[in-house]
Amino acid sequence: MAPLRFGIVGIGYFGRHYVRIFSEGIEGAELIAVATRTAPSIPLAGGIRQFHDFSDLVADPEIDAVIIASPPYLHYEMAQAALHAGKHVLTEKPMVLSLEEALQLQKTVLGNGTTFMVGHQYLYNDYIHHLKTELAGGAIGQVKYFFAEHQYFGILRNDIGCFWETATHEFAILDYLFNPGEIVSSIGQTSGVESREDFASASVKFASGLAGSIFVSWFQPEKIRRMTFSGTGGMALFDDRREKKLLFKLQPYPAVDQHKGSFFFDPKNEEIKIPDIHAEEPLKAELAHFIECIRENKKPRTDIEHGLRVTRMLDRVYQGLEHP
Structure with missing residues (x-):
């Protein structure tokens, strides 16, 4: 052929x-x-x-x-x-x-x-695939909250600010992991040196009940790409800057002690899991998937419907940001 x-x-x-x-x-x-x-x-x-x-x-x-x-x-x-x-x-x-x-x-x-496909390369990242499998299998129970940080130094663009340029990754990952539905509430703010935003932060809640916060910037001295997820049975961390990019801290959420009026996590019940994953370059995996979808007339993982859902999220949150 x-x-x-x-x-x-x-x-x-x-x-x-x-x-x-x-x-x-x-x-x-x-x-x-x-x-x-x-x-x-x-x-x-x-x-x-x-x-x-x-x-x-x-x-x-x-x-x-x-x-x-x-x-x-x-x-x-x-x-x-x-x-x-x-x-x-x-x-x-x-x-x-x-x-x-x-x-x-x-x-x-x-x-x-x-065939049409969006280049959301984190959805072709083997660590994100493993994270999806673990979360779907209940590794940390019901996920209640996420926190995402994505910051680096440059490239600064004239046509868009850091929110649309950077937060796209985080919302694409959230859509892939949870299919959380529409954003029902959002509040946030931006700041910048020029007319565009160089910093943006937002707190959001989805129709599914999932809630969380996102901070993005392209004007920071340190490169950070990290997402944490907290559930009823533990926590998960994806840190793209680490050699071992995934960590699971498994521990049931403690019940309230009615006599003491407080509760705490018992370290004896804690389990740390750091999976050993042989990962392919995400961009290469993305391109290979695109070729396969064309050849076999398959629906891409990041097709137009996924792209539309992510755009809805970005648009909804951006409209709720306070701009200086």
């Missing part, structure tokens, strides 16, 4: 990683073209065509699938153009920048017949 022929739009921070994966070799696909308005940031193999204009790449009949890794404000326009040209589309996060755009894109995808 002939390999699927790919074109990549934008070879900046994320685009160059897709180029690298193709150069290393990935089964069932090859990169034949890129579109970039600037000089490529990495060497390109011979034979890869370079377009200055995105529309020329989309019009190329030899290209089967397009990866959109352009600045976020262009995602909607480019995804629509590629879909209307009959291409399979993988678009980087955030999928779009408004709920209205997400709904319009959904209409196009459902009437198109090609």
Whole structure:
């Protein structure tokens, strides 16, 4: 079977990683073209065509699938153009920048017949898969609360603030782990050096009863990507900066001592589990899944419906943030 022929739009921070994966070799696909308005940031193999204009790449009949890794404000326009040209589309996060755009894109995808996927790479992370299995199996009981931190230093964008750029990951993970439904309440605030937000925090509650808090920033001295989950039977930690990224602290929630008027956790009943997981590079797993879905006409894990749910979450929370 002939390999699927790919074109990549934008070879900046994320685009160059897709180029690298193709150069290393990935089964069932090859990169034949890129579109970039600037000089490529990495060497390109011979034979890869370079377009200055995105529309020329989309019009190329030899290209089967397009990866959109352009600045976020262009995602909607480019995804629509590629879909209307009959291409399979993988678009980087955030999928779009408004709920209205997400709904319009959904209409196009459902009437198109090609494969559409959102690049929420944490949903192709083996640690997140293991976490989902453990939580679904009741490892920490009923999950009541989560706390998410996602902060780093740069890249600062002009087209969006840190909330849509960064919190997309956390809401994608929450959707995948819990399918928690609509957000029923949200309150938060932002701050920034310029007109965009460089810091954002929010407390949210879902229709399922799950509640939690999120803090994101792209203007911090330390890189942190961490989520904690607290349940009736223990706690779980996912820390993407650790070598062993998952930790489970298993301990039943204690009953109130009616005589003492207080209760405490007994360390003798505590169990710590740190699973040993051999993890594949998430971005490579994501691309392999996209290729498989095209080949076998399968529904992607991060399809348009998932992308729409995440956009609804982002939009709902963003509307409730206090902006300076």
